Amino acid sequence: MGGGNRQDLVQLGSQLARMHKHNEDCLKAAEHSEGFVGGDYKTGNYKQGVNQFGFHTTTCCGFIPQNNEWSDDWASFFVRNRLKLQADLLIEKGDRDMREAWPELERKATDILASCKGVTPALVHGDLWGGNWASCDSGPGKFSL
Template sequence: MPEQTCVFSTLHGDMEAIIKDALNTITFKAAGKGGGGCINEGEAYFTDTGTVFVKQNRKSQARLMFDGELESLKNIAATNTVRVPQPIVVLDNPRGGSVLVLEYVDMKTLSKFSKQLGQQLARLHLHNSELKTKASQGFVGQEENVSYVEKFGFHVTTCCGYIPLENEWCGDWPTFFARNRLDHQVRLVEKNCGDPEVRELWSELQLKIPKFFEGLDIQPALLHGDLWGGNIAETATGPVIFDPASFYGHHEFELGIARMFGGFSQAFYDAYFDVIPKAPGFETRNKLYQLFNYLNHWNHFGAGYRNQSLSIMKALLK
């Protein structure tokens, strides 16, 4: 999700020693390349075996957040569809919080490989269904590192921003999305803001949720989960995505936040829909998926996202 840039806070000596021990490296020197936002901070370091990127967060829930990101990256990487930074390890910070150590990837703004990203993202979204087909045909491929997942959710908690997602497994997508995504966010808004209008609108909208998915055969797809323009880039050889909040869900969910903040070219969308064509009702469901992200931003950044959230709810009720 979009974040404002913050100044990186240098690792202290104790944390450096812990990382050096975990990586079995003598060399651990700042490379002068940083990044991050107001949720996490990060910087690249030279080691004996190459350059790594270290993200850190001093909050108590940082371990939960980074463990979820590590599992997200591992699962996406295992599909061999779209590149992500290879995760290495999550470590506790003795002064509070945790760090996540990743492969350092030299990235720049996505431009040349937009079409390729669209194709690769679609392949990621189809990967789980293809595993099901191969299993039904008795095919066992040596290249497969993951098994077919038949429900919606994820095996660990992931965080979109710093808010933990409810990833308990569910066999029905409309139920999972209504309960584990929208209702969860609405309850947080009520708790944090005491806004009665959002609950009133949600009490009506939740009854209508199944209608948005009538006639669809929704198969669980492994998602990045937070694919806005700031979490995509490219290297000299192809696209890369990062900072995921993965779970198995409806593939269309991925394009909700993508459309909210821009950063994706028409070539990206054309390539994606060439592989996975739009299903009837796509535009309405895209608004529904944007609603989750607006509510999530409301819970992160305050009432500046209130009007957009309520406007979408009212539009979906018409």
Template sequence: MLKSMEEKIKFQLGFTEFRRARGGGGGGCINEGDAYETDRGKVFVKRNSKKDAKLMFDGELEGLKAIEATGTLRVPHPMAVFDDPNAGCALLMEYLDLKNLRKYSSQMGTDLARLHLSNQKNIQKAEKEESKVGEKQEDSHQQAIEKFGFDTPTCCGYIPMDNSWGEDWPQFYARNRLEYQIKLIEESNGDRELMELWSVLQLKIPVYFPKELSIVPSLLHGDLWSGNAAEIDSTPVAFDPAAFYGHHEFDLAIAGMFGGFNSQFYNAYHEIIPKAKGFPKRHKLYLLFHHLNHWNHFGSGYRSSTLGIMRELVN
């Protein structure tokens, strides 16, 4: 990170000490990160020099705030986003000494289920108090939300998601998630079979949501694969969210995509939120988004798996 960004963070947050720590760094395929020692404890700084990095980090900041406000699933405490024309963008958050998720797999499942039910409790509380949805409250992240979407764009990887609010979940998912990704592929290089399959699938999507299935907007992590889950000495931790309000089953799709969560995680989750009728087909439908998203991020190596899921869904 350029010195100018370090000085900006130090000045704006009033640190008297701000120096890179030994170890504690890390990064993935999208961002880089480093731990810093400060006079108020250790912090972690994620950085990215892409032109749209601020949009990505602004969304992550709001997602972390929203999840943290529920008091359910532990996430690093978010602090601030810093933008510098010469150094790119940085997201400052609490530093946590993360370890591989082992001891707290079951607790992770429990905490994720509690996160998914948190907005339902807010709605019930609002109804009980006869307060209107959208009224100004002390903490905007604890409002009762009755629509699908999010107040700001969030990114799954580096691609922004269209979080424009919608009242109908199947329509929102088809338009704001699947169609959005498919259009990106079409604009990039096109794919005839993809478009043919989509023309059939989009008409069939309502079938996967029977009338008896009640979908209350749940606050979702949005990108909870095994690489975004860990633990500290006392609790499981999730990070790098792509948060929005949607169907709770959506979070379980990428959770199983790379086989990182064990049976204890799923058993604990479904003990609180049992599988509803039609879950397997919807699981495939939600998995489709992530294969499309990976195709857009990493290329046509994900074409075969994407089209395979679509063929299963239309048959």
């Protein structure tokens, strides 16, 4: 999988960028329409964005299921649903260093990520690699198996 020519790679990059911006664009459009009587926001004629971090279903990174439970802030989501999962896997395998370091790592990671202001939720492909995209006559496509 993967492969493709240079133009396919450029198109794939553009598609990924649009996917990453989609939620922000939906939120801005809804906010803009709120000021109009009978606007798209009132009729529901727009794609609704989300203000929380997460996803409506469990996804996988490789063979590892990832919890995507909704969270109101980026730091809590990432630490709880991404970092803690990896730390727990190491701890379950008997990694004593991780067991001892995790409480401090959790606090510091939360503090660092919480200092990043203005983070808007975005849909990302969390497991993009050469086996999760391909190119055909109509251009590149993204998928997960």
